[in-house]
Amino acid sequence: MFRFVDLSDAEVDALEARYGPLGASLRELVDAAIRTNAGDAEVRDAVATIEALTEKLRIDQIEGASGVHYNEAGRSWSWGNAAIGLRNAVAPPMDVQQSENGDTYAEVHLGAAYEGPPGMVHGGVSALLLDHLMGVTASRMTKVTFTGTLTLKYRNPLPLGRVVLSGEVSGEEGRKVFVAARIEGDQGIAVEADGIFIVPVWSE
Numbered sequence: 551m552f553r554f555v556d557l558s559d560a561e562v563d564a565l566e567a568r569y570g571p572l573g574a575s576l577r578e579l580v581d582a583a584i585r586t587n588a589g590d591a592e593v594r595d596a597v598a599t600i601e602a603l604t605e606k607l608r609i610d611q612i613e614g615a616s617g618v619h620y621n622e623a624g625r626s627w628s629w630g631n632a633a634i635g636l637r638n639a640v641a642p643p644m645d646v647q648q649s650e651n652g653d654t655y656a657e658v659h660l661g662a663a664y665e666g667p668p669g670m671v672h673g674g675v676s677a678l679l680l681d682h683l684m685g686v687t688a689s690r691m692t693k694v695t696f697t698g699t700l701t702l703k704y705r706n707p708l709p710l711g712r713v714v715l716s717g718e719v720s721g722e723e724g725r726k727v728f729v730a731a732r733i734e735g736d737q738g739i740a741v742e743a744d745g746i747f748i749v750p751v752w753s754e
């Protein structure tokens with residue numbers, strides 16, 4: 551589930567330098583596909599080109615999903631993750647910063663691919679990003695934590711564009727870690743979240 555890989559940080563950096571631009575260009579492609587007004591012939595041509603590229607990438611594939619990896623230095627990476635995956639065009643990707651006291655912060659640009667109500671961020675996308683940031687907050691990247699209960703209050707619509715997330719641990723009780731977090735846009739706090747994250751019994 552969490553797989554140890556014998557790679558130095560420099561080797562992980564090199565792999566990220568190879569695959570990061572692939573994820574970034576795929577995100578551009580997704581945005582372009584949503585917003586293009588191209589005609590029949592151009593779109594047919596684009597589909598053929600994309601299918602050829604897909605075939606090229608299929609030549610050498612891993613079994614199943616990407617997984618979560620970590621190395622000797624304690625660095626962890628999950629390139630397929632739905633919220634932070636560097637190689638996943640579905641992920642914005644969110645880069646979670648953690649201060650020394652464990653509080654978390656992320657600044658994300660959410661474009662046309664994350665729309666729910668017109669011009670607004672989809673509520674499920676807010677939930678996804680909050681869940682991940684809160685998981686990192688609970689785990690401090692030192693222990694495994696799973697989301698047990700997530701409670702969300704949607705207070706205001708969240709316009710597409712730059713959004714900011716922040717979170718902190720609000721309590722601990724045995725294997726339960728309580729986390730509070732929120733996501734805000736240009737018009738203030740849009741969603742407030744409380745979560746109970748559990749250190750699974752198998753991970754102790």
Ligand SMILES: CCCCC/C=C\C/C=C\C/C=C\C/C=C\CCCC(=O)SCCNC(=O)CCNC(=O)[C@H](O)C(C)(C)COP(=O)(O)OP(=O)(O)OC[C@H]1O[C@@H](n2cnc3c(N)ncnc32)[C@H](O)[C@@H]1OP(=O)(O)O
Nearest residue numbers: 552626682685686689691692696697698699746748750751
């Ligand atoms: C090995 C090397 C590892 C190195 C890794 C280093 C760093 C970590 C790396 C990466 C991770 C970083 C960040 C996080 C990443 C992503 C965040 C995304 C989060 C998710 O996307 S995650 C997926 C969705 N999530 C699930 O897929 C959970 C499915 N579920 C289960 O896997 C079990 O259900 C589990 C584990 C939750 C509990 O199982 P369990 O057997 O361990 O615990 P148990 O039942 O004994 O309960 C113990 C105490 O928790 C209370 N409790 C139990 N369940 C609760 C609940 N749901 N709500 C509120 N409280 C609950 C009980 O009431 C009791 O409380 P009390 O002690 O007071 O009685």
